[in-house]
Amino acid sequence: MGNLSIQQSVIIKGSQVLVDGQLFFESDETTFGAFAKALYKQLACKYSKFYKMDGLSKLGFLGAEILMQSQANDLGDDETAIVFCNRSSSLNTDVKYQETLKDIPSPAVFVYTLPNIVIGEICIRHGIKGEAAFFVRETNDPAFMVDYVNLLFASTNTKKCIAGWLEMDANGNYEANIYFAVNEKGKEN
Secondary structure (H helix, E strand, C coil): CCCCEEEEEEEECCCCEEEEEEEEEEEECCCHHHHHHHHHHCCCCCCCHHCCCCCHHHHHHHHHHHHHHHCCCCCCCEEEEEEEEEECHHHHHHCCCCCCCCCCHHHHHHHCCCCCCCHHHHHHHHCCCCCCEEEECCCCCHHHHHHHHHHHHCCCCCCEEEEEEEEEECCCCEEEEEEEEEHHHHHHC
């Protein structure tokens, strides 16, 4: 496992949020949009751009908000990285953008046709200036993510990382399985 130590994990799926395996939030809302809005209100966030985000960005944003609520406020530096992975890239938004091409293309939708935009939203919110990567892979491969984060810890000045699986498919099915990790070796120095 290298120097990676997971400090907290968040799973968002099926109108539930689990933090470190414990139920944190649950909603009767069946669509992701309604569920995300309910969770956003529960978290008492103050970020006006949230309502303009696509589903994938909202999913990552909400997961990161939960992780950040329990972390020290020293994330706004170049020692914090963000690494996500999913199967569908930005397909959910790509389909919506394709529909706008029938009339007038929507720049507000187009901006979210890259999966790494979610990383940008989280970085802006928390002032994070470190390494960032978004991988598109067929399956959730935790070993790949651990290896990559450990590589960042070994080869860059990264000491903290938000990482994991962040999936929103074309049908609106969603799952976030993300965690906040620290470089244990970096903590000792």
